[in-house]
Amino acid sequence: MISLGLDLSTQSLSAVLIDSTAGEIIHEHAINFAESFPEFETENGFIRGPKQEFYSYPQLYLKAIDKMMHDLQEFNPRIESISISGHQHASVYLNASLPKILAELNQSDQLSEALTPAFSRPIVPIWMDNSTTEECLEMDKNLNGSVTELSGSLYCERFTAAQIRKFYKNSPEAYTETQYIHLISSFCASVFAGKNVSIDSSDGAGMNLMNLATSQWDDNLLEACAPNLKAKLPNIEPASTVAAKASNYFVEKYSLNPNCDICLSSGDNPNSLIGCGATDPGTVVISMGTSDTFFGAIGNEPIDTKGIGHIFGNPAGGFMSLICFRNGSLSREAALKSTGLNWQEGEKLISENTPFKESNYLPFIVDEMYPSCAAQINEESLSSFLPTKALVGLIESQILNLRFFAAKHAKNINTIRLTGGASQNTAIAQMIADVFQAKVERIEISNSAALGSAMRAANASGQESWDSLNKNFTAAKSQLLPNSSNASIYEDKLKAYAHLLQTI
Ligand code: XUL
Secondary structure: OEEEEEEEOOOEEEEEEEEOOOOEEEEEEEEEHHHHOHHHOOEOOEEEEOOOEEEEOHHHHHHHHHHHHHHOOOOHHHOOEEEEEEOOOOEEEEOOOHHHHHHHOOOOOOHHHHOHHHEOOOOEEOOOOOOOHHHHHHHHHHOOOOHHHHHOOOOOOOOHHHHHHHHHHHOHHHHHHOOEEEEHHHHHHHHHHOOOOOEEHHHHHHHOOEEOOOOEEOHHHHHHHOOOOHHHOOOEEOOOOEEEEOOHHHHHHHOOOOOOEEEOOEEHHHHHHHHOOOOOOOEEEEEEOOOEEEEEEEEOOOOOOOOOOEEEEOOOOOEEEEEEEOOOHHHHHHHHHHHOOOHHHHHHHHHHOOOOOOOOOOOOOOOEOOOOEOOOOOHHHHHHOOHHHHHHHHHHHHHHHHHHHHOOOOOOOOEEEEEOHHHHOHHHHHHHHHHHOOEEEEOOOOOHHHHHHHHHHHHHHHOOOHHHHHHHHOOOOEEEOOOHHHHHHHHHHHHHHHHHHHOO
């Protein structure tokens, strides 16, 4: 089966085309928003508003979809299933004209122009937005129940509920006119299907509106957010649902296979879980980028995270947990800079000094969420440390911090799949294996969310098993085993680090 996975991220729309029968990635393509659509004047795909507001434009996303399907024309007649990944939490607001406009699209249209009359809000607030603290506090007060127990996350500024409430408060008329509130993922799937389609339960969990126990909208959460909300939200269905055949618009205009299944779409994190081959509990992913992210499958019962991180749905069934740490490579790069070394020399310093012989410290150069605290170090303090303390001490402290918080989400970690820039550093990868006492597998997947979407499309439409998809597309490129002689050293260091956290 030939399946297309699309990932609409903050900065770009990427495509991964797979042939699941041959076990091959056939084609990859990406469209960068700022480069391809300078007329929107975005900064890497987003706009900064006043007071920590961040948003983008639905028209920009539609232009990117038209361009992508134009660019993929030579492949389109062979594509049998499509699924999309969207950056999580972002919401799209539409009026009653949407179904008619979607149904009547024809090949002389451009999506962005044809859908313009359907938007009841010209912008899409995105996950970077941090402007809704007031709305979070209000919902907390309004709610009859515990938001973490019901939805799997504390009320979060960037989550959809807070954004919807802000829109309702600031633009009550436009809110009343709004007939449909979609996530990016369900909006894009609706465009491909030519009709309104459901939100999938894995992305729905990132809204502070879905009840994890039922995977359906929760009346108390809806009530705490905004009036008449249920009528504006699509249904919720499992990620494995085939929603429709491709809309005629894509068939006529871009020669897309008329039998192509449009599968429900999901968020970038649930899709990455699939694309990293981590669908089963026991295997977790650590993605080391600007910020570090820990995520993994947690089985069928949502766990009580006590407000640490988030619980989303696992598109392969059950749930996944996710914790995002603000201090990733920001701190690592500052530490390296303070030593005057390059990364090759830094890697040698790390491997020769693991475990770090001195006490660990709080390694945060910017404000951190886990633990919740202000920055604890700066370039000046790093420069006052010896190179070993600045670089090895900082990275080891970061990994202990990861293990401390990860333990609240995952009890028995036997395999860690490592991705992101810093994962290429073997000394850091070995340190992670030693601190966690788990096998570290490095995977070289350039876009795990787009690959995960393609795999989901093959699973939903072609009933391809996760086992065979994982074998073909997510196999590890290399692995590192933990040095068991370091196990007790790191148990002691973890206890000391836990004491240090109590001093905050
Ligand atoms: C997760 C989150 C981001 C976005 C964009 O809660 O806000 O990971 O999904 O990638």
